[in-house]
Amino acid sequence: MNTLYREDVTNELKGKNFLSLKDFSKEEIHTLLDLAIYLKKRYKQGLINHPLKGKTLAMIFEKASTRTRVSFEVGMYQLGGSALFLSKNDIQLSRGESISDTANVLSSYVDGIMIRTFDQGTIDALATHASIPVINGLTDLYHPCQVLADLLTIKERKGTLNGMNIAYIGDGNNMAHSLMIGCAKVGANITVASPNGYEPLNSITEFAQTIAKQENSSVEITNSPLHAAMEADVIYTDVWASMGQEEEQIERELAFRPFQVNENIMNEAKKDAIFMHCLPAHRGEEVSTDVIDGEQSVIFQQSENRLHAQKALLTAIMGELE
Structure with a gap:
């Protein structure tokens, strides 16, 4: 065929x-x-x-x-x-x-x-x-279906997945879990930056790191969004409070405010870095309007x-x- x-x-x-x-x-x-x-x-x-x-x-x-x-x-x-x-x-x-x-x-x-x-x-x-x-x-x-679309988007935009540097900045949630596993499987490097206490589950991090070693890639967890963004090919974020966490919104806004993806974060990444978000997005919270609606954003191709x-x-x- x-x-x-x-x-x-x-x-x-x-x-x-x-x-x-x-x-x-x-x-x-x-x-x-x-x-x-x-x-x-x-x-x-x-x-x-x-x-x-x-x-x-x-x-x-x-x-x-x-x-x-x-x-x-x-x-x-x-x-x-x-x-x-x-x-x-x-x-x-x-x-x-x-x-x-x-x-x-x-x-x-x-x-x-x-x-x-x-x-x-x-x-x-x-x-x-x-x-x-x-x-x-x-x-x-x-959220594995979303990550399939994400990997497809990166492959279309960058021509490869192997060796790509992905920075996920935000909550260590289902998106972070699936991205870590997906990136590790295809040989991409991923750094997850979350506030203290909001990191991905240790068991999933350890699984992804084991796979990454086999593929000569890396999975790193940090509390520094600037460190995660450094020389990244992809900057990725998600909402601060997922469905079912609405009662934590105010608490999470305080914890995640330094983790907003904005011009300062994008400036740490490579000049041709792309911005990704699984949507729905809250402009002005996890991402600034100029970034999500800017030239580096690929959110609608991703969608x-x-x-x-x-x-x-x-x-x-x-x-x-x-």
Whole structure:
């Protein structure tokens, strides 16, 4: 079909769950990224791929979403399939039905499940009992779909991932966790700068550092945003208070104020550094308006790439390559 990606590796991904980037090899991640580039190119050329013809994705949302819902729903449509939106009030999980029963029932109706929820344990249990692929649309611990789009964006902008220097400045949250793992897997260096007490989980940091050693890259944790930004190819940030942490907003604003990505931070990075944000953004808080709306910002290319990266993922784990 094409030479942009390893079809043998892609075929090996069929039926596989996407719960975390921990479970995917460097080769598999690059295969997904190359497939995303291929599908994006065909889409821009007006060429149609329907590898998911007749397939249905159940989308369970216990957390609100813009990019996740729209990109998966549109992606399924463009690939020839359909998506079924299920809010927490639409299914019996909210009334006490077990995860195992839900997994078994949905497995008999649809071809894949994407869930956006709070507890990683919910997704792990769903995958254990389902006989169809389960995709992590976001949990409090990981956000792997976003990182696929992020790596795709960096690869498009910089031409490579290996040896890139990524600075993540902000909360050691699900984004930081998945970025550390993703960067380590593809040989990129990442430095995470968080206020004291808001660093990523030690267990995930240690896992990412172990992987990074194997790929001759590095994962570093610091409390200095200026140190993280020094000679960076990419400056990345996220909101200071994630969904469910609204009661901590004032406390977090005080702790994170010195970690705002602004002109001073960007000046520490390489001249051709790009700025990234997974969105939604709070201009004037975690990032200044001049940076997020400036020439170095690639946030909308990054956001668009959610569609293309997820189409590649859906094709690899649920589809038939044409």
